[in-house]
Amino acid sequence: MAKELYFQDISVGDPIPILVKKPVNKVQLVRYAGASGDFNPLHTDPEVGKAVGIGQIAHGMLIMGFVGQAVTNWIPKKYLRKFSVRFAGMTRPDDVITVTGKVTDKKQEKENKIIRGELLAKNQKDEVVITGAFEAALPDR
Amino acid sequence: MADKSMINKKFPAFTWEVERGKIREMVQAIGDDNAIYVNKDIAKQEGYEDCPASPTFVFVPMMWTGALLNVIKELKINFSRVLHGEESYEYFRDIYPGDVLKGEIKLVSIDEKTGKSGSMELIRWETLYTNQRNEPVVKASTLLVERK
Numbered sequence: 012m013a014k015e016l017y018f019q020d021i022s023v024g025d026p027i028p029i030l031v032k033k034p035v036n037k038v039q040l041v042r043y044a045g046a047s048g049d050f051n052p053l054h055t056d057p058e059v060g061k062a063v064g065i066g067q068i069a070h071g072m073l074i075m076g077f078v079g080q081a082v083t084n085w086i087p088k089k090y091l092r093k094f095s096v097r098f099a100g101m102t103r104p105d106d107v108i109t110v111t112g113k114v115t116d117k118k119q120e121k122e123n124k125i126i127r128g129e130l131l132a133k134n135q136k137d138e139v140v141i142t143g144a145f146e147a148a149l150p151d152r
Numbered sequence: 153m154a155d156k157s158m159i160n161k162k163f164p165a166f167t168w169e170v171e172r173g174k175i176r177e178m179v180q181a182i183g184d185d186n187a188i189y190v191n192k193d194i195a196k197q198e199g200y201e202d203c204p205a206s207p208t209f210v211f212v213p214m215m216w217t218g219a220l221l222n223v224i225k226e227l228k229i230n231f232s233r234v235l236h237g238e239e240s241y242e243y244f245r246d247i248y249p250g251d252v253l254k255g256e257i258k259l260v261s262i263d264e265k266t267g268k269s270g271s272m273e274l275i276r277w278e279t280l281y282t283n284q285r286n287e288p289v290v291k292a293s294t295l296l297v298e299r300k
Contacts, residue, residue: 039183076178091243
């Protein structure tokens with residue numbers, strides 16, 4: 012879980028701790044379908060993926076969940092103000108997703124002490140699957 | 153082609169009661185082992201009222217209520233040609249078990265674009281989620297891409 016984090020301790024350029032996820036597996040896709048309610052069969056039925064011509068792919072929102080995990084492992088969830096992603100590539104069963112990121116901006120805006128950063132999720136072939144950004148309001152030490 | 157006269161259209165509001173088990177199911181599916189989502193005592197120690205919902209939780213009410221499928225149907229989008237392009241959240245308050253969320257969707261824009269892989273349509277909407285006290289909790293922005 013995330014330790015307390017103070018504005019004073021953060022510098023522009025600081026990396027967020029790298030998160031390497033276990034390989035995405037088919038059972039996980041079924042679980043995510045049931046949890047989220049996204050039952051598009053493209054994500055859970057390999058035959059449908061084949062018929063559409065792109066194969067079985069993971070829910071993009073599952074991979075956004077991985078990225079959110081990486082962010083909130085470092086920044087306590089309660090300080091997160093904004094979190095956005097662009098889906099840049101597809102993820103398939105057995106892919107290994109690694110999430111990295113870094114702080115790109117730090118400033119005081121009125122009474123709020125704000126940090127902003129960029130996020131990246133790549134697969135084992137070094138292909139980008141998500142680019143993202145976050146903003147958090149941190150407390151003073 | 154989605155109907156551009158629907159830009160700024162507000163879709164019927166949907167409601168969703170947040171269950172503790174659903175918060176847990178989502179993080180277990182993601183494989184996020186942060187204890188605040190499943191252990192109330194640890195969540196309280198870390199400054200939460202109870203176990204908060206994880207950052208992408210509002211996808212649950214969007215899908216389980218059928219709200220997203222309703223938008224797709226109303227806009228006459230071909231679901232089998234749709235990709236999720238972008239998703240962004242602005243957080244105002246944490247979501248806790250027992251909260252009753254209300255989601256209100258507003259269609260923001262419909263744009264056409266021609267890229268290397270042919271033409272596509274970019275459909276963007278915003279969803280404001282409020283809780284049972286009428287407090288805003290999350291504003292979501294979604295971009296869907298319909299390949300032609």
